[in-house]
Amino acid sequence: MFDAVTVIIPALNEEQSLPLVLADLPVVGRTIVVDNGSTDATAEVAARGGATVVSEPQRGYGAACLRGLAAVRERIEQGGIPPQVVVFLDADYSDHPELLPQLAEPILQDQADFVLGSRLTGRREPGAMPPQSVFGNRLACFLMRRLFGAAYTDLGPFRAIAYLPLCDLQMSDRNYGWTIEMQIKAVRAGLRICEIPVPYRPRVGRSKISGTVAGSVRAGGKILWTVAKYTWQRPNLRPP
Secondary structure: OOOOOEEEEOOOOOOOOOHHHHHHHOOOOOOEEEEOOOOHHHHHHHHHHOOOOEEEEOOOOOHHHHHHHHHHHHHHHHOOOOEEEEOOOOOOOOOHHHHHHHHHHHHOOOOOOEEEOOOOOOEEEEOOHHHHHHHHHHHHHHHHHHHOOOOOOOOOOEEEHHHHHHHHHHOOOOOOOHHHHHHHHHOOOOOOOOEEOOEEEEOOEEEEEEEOOOHHHHHHHHHHHHHHHHHHHOOOOOOO
């Protein structure tokens, strides 16, 4: 049933957690792991786990996601069938990959275009999200609600979106603004959006963002900058 689903997993030095992610992931049409400049065996363990491995040496979450989408386009240009759904999730095993059907099925059944896994309405294990991360997510969702009329509760990385509408969003952010850019553009494009609560657990290893003060500050600043950018920018997207 999930042959029409492609999964994109950005990964930076996740050799310990990535095998767990791939083992829990349901069988899908294609799994792409984007090695974002790892210095460990991330690429090797991804290949052993059956994933397609592509490289994006420029560090940045958005850059890795964009490289994964480029790999999807390359397969299509070579005669492959476009996926119906693209799922994004993290490589650190904080998400629950086995819940992919809950995110993908509303799109496969033509009930939604974009399904976001909300950690803030789901069950969070102790230590899974530090206070600054919870606050930052709530602040970003408050701003999106006031400025764009968006009823989001989280900026969760575990998300599914229909491939063709995703192409129309013309995603461009190459680092911390990727998730909020998608959510703002999805609202402006008139996509059918729904959220589902998802559980969240402490990641394997140390977070590159919320695990450090500097990372939290950079991420928060970029998110606020992205909100300001799209507040002043005239929408130019067409509905799917």
